[in-house]
Amino acid sequence: MRSARSRARGRGALAPHRAADDLSLRHDPRRDRLQRAALPIDGRAPRARPRAPRLLRLRDRLPVLRRSGACPRERCPRGRRRPPAPVPRVNDLRARIAQIVERDRARVRDVAAPSEPFTVHERRIDVDDLEVEVVGRGAVDPLLVAHLGLRGPTPDRWEDILFLDTETTGLSGGTGTYVFLIGVAHFAAGQLVLRQHLLHDIGAEAAFIAALSKEILPFRACASYNGKSFDLPILRTRFVMTLRAEITVDDSHLDLLHPARRLWRDRFGSTSLRQLEESVLDDGRTADIPGSLIPDAYFHYLRKGDPAIIAPVLEHNARDVISLVRISDRVARAVLLARAGRAPDHAPAAFALARVFERNGELEAAFACYESAYYDGDNPLRVRVALPLARQLERRGESDRAVRLVETLLELGLGTDPWRVQAEARVRRLSKKVWRARTAIVT
Numbered sequence: 001m002r003s004a005r006s007r008a009r010g011r012g013a014l015a016p017h018r019a020a021d022d023l024s025l026r027h028d029p030r031r032d033r034l035q036r037a038a039l040p041i042d043g044r045a046p047r048a049r050p051r052a053p054r055l056l057r058l059r060d061r062l063p064v065l066r067r068s069g070a071c072p073r074e075r076c077p078r079g080r081r082r083p084p085a086p087v088p089r090v091n092d093l094r095a096r097i098a099q100i101v102e103r104d105r106a107r108v109r110d111v112a113a114p115s116e117p118f119t120v121h122e123r124r125i126d127v128d129d130l131e132v133e134v135v136g137r138g139a140v141d142p143l144l145v146a147h148l149g150l151r152g153p154t155p156d157r158w159e160d161i162l163f164l165d166t167e168t169t170g171l172s173g174g175t176g177t178y179v180f181l182i183g184v185a186h187f188a189a190g191q192l193v194l195r196q197h198l199l200h201d202i203g204a205e206a207a208f209i210a211a212l213s214k215e216i217l218p219f220r221a222c223a224s225y226n227g228k229s230f231d232l233p234i235l236r237t238r239f240v241m242t243l244r245a246e247i248t249v250d251d252s253h254l255d256l257l258h259p260a261r262r263l264w265r266d267r268f269g270s271t272s273l274r275q276l277e278e279s280v281l282d283d284g285r286t287a288d289i290p291g292s293l294i295p296d297a298y299f300h301y302l303r304k305g306d307p308a309i310i311a312p313v314l315e316h317n318a319r320d321v322i323s324l325v326r327i328s329d330r331v332a333r334a335v336l337l338a339r340a341g342r343a344p345d346h347a348p349a350a351f352a353l354a355r356v357f358e359r360n361g362e363l364e365a366a367f368a369c370y371e372s373a374y375y376d377g378d379n380p381l382r383v384r385v386a387l388p389l390a391r392q393l394e395r396r397g398e399s400d401r402a403v404r405l406v407e408t409l410l411e412l413g414l415g416t417d418p419w420r421v422q423a424e425a426r427v428r429r430l431s432k433k434v435w436r437a438r439t440a441i442v443t
Contacts (some may be wrong), residue, residue, distance in 0.1 A: 039203045117204030123194045132329040136187045147335040149259050152252030155221045157188045162219040165320040168332045169295050182331040183321040221252035228255040259331045262352035343369045347377035367392045403430045
């Protein structure tokens with residue numbers, strides 16, 4: 001006698017589940033599909049209509065997938081490979097790059113493919129074309145170049161100052177950073193003579209530095225922009241690495257970054273050379289290679305040897321040197337105008353000039369700039385100017401005016417606690433001085 005389980009097994013794979021057919025769950029719309037999936041493949045009923053081959057259906061859709069807005073491609077005969085279709089956008093980009101390269105080649109046709117390990121490119125510019133009024137004209141005023149930031153003996157002529165700017169293989173400095181381009185300029189016979197030394201082979205650095213040493217040997221003063229922290233330290237390192245004598249061009253160094261900061265940092269924020277070209281010289285650069293890309297451009301030039309690659313770097317360096325000359329002239333003009341009683345209309349610049357004037361012993365110019373900064377500035381600047389201006393008033397015999405000036409700021413509650421302590425001490429001392437002067441007059 002067979003058991004119920006064996007009888008159920010003989011009725012098929014779904015026999016144990018037929019007892020639950022009356023449940024509503026088993027009448028789900030997906031029931032038939034699930035039942036077909038549960039049956040073995042051999043037990044399924046044959047399709048009434050055979051499924052169309054998927055390959056034919058995909059083949060019918062291929063023209064739609066290949067379509068890109070143009071007409072369908074013609075079929076290629078079997079056994080023959082169709083050449084790849086051109087990509088118009090890439091070709092247009094290549095043509096555009098080729099035009100740019102040809103333009104750069106045309107701009108520097110005088111820079112031929114180098115046959116020497118280094119070359120020197122010279123350019124002469126008339127002083128009148130530089131739009132300078134002070135620098136490069138007449139004798140050198142010692143106090144003027146002191147305002148410009150000269151450290152060291154004062155040269156007698158503008159022709160004795162060498163303006164320089166370097167381009168290097170890196171921006172970090174150190175013994176692994178090479179100087180591959182240096183632009184030097186000096187005044188001679190009413191012209192600015194700009195000479196750019198370009199190194200074409202790193203292995204010939206010793207000869208390059210030797211030629212550069214002869215170029216700068218006659219000069220004992222130089223002008224740069226941030227050269228105290230970057231250009232001259234790297235030059236000294238390269239001189240030492242090539243066993244050359246120590247450079248002497250920095251016996252007197254004029255770093256224009258510092259006077260530029262005093263005059264224009266509070267007004268323009270940035271005092272980069274490019275920013276000053278736009279804001280002070282009104283002569284911004286429209287197409288210029290960024291300084292951060294110059295090392296990569298030089299290494300690419302060493303690999304390819306194409307003069308068009310290095311041309312933008314040469315132009316960038318020449319523009320830096322010329323702007324250096326023009327910025328020094330603008331600083332000199334501001335100093336001469338302030339010395340004549342026309343302080344800068346920007347109060348922080350007037351305050352900065354006043355401090356330099358006082359340090360150099362030009363007390364009249366210092367007083368004019370202090371006074372302009374005090375009355376044109378805001379309250380925080382007035383707090384900074386008040387005590388130096390009071391000192392100048394005391395020297396001029398106007399102690400009572402100095403007392404009123406400082407007392408006004410104290411009554412307004414301006415200034416920090418240390419400043420107020422110092423200001424109150426100044427007021428007490430000046431008040432005693434004023435009282436003694438009045439008592440002496442009465443007696």
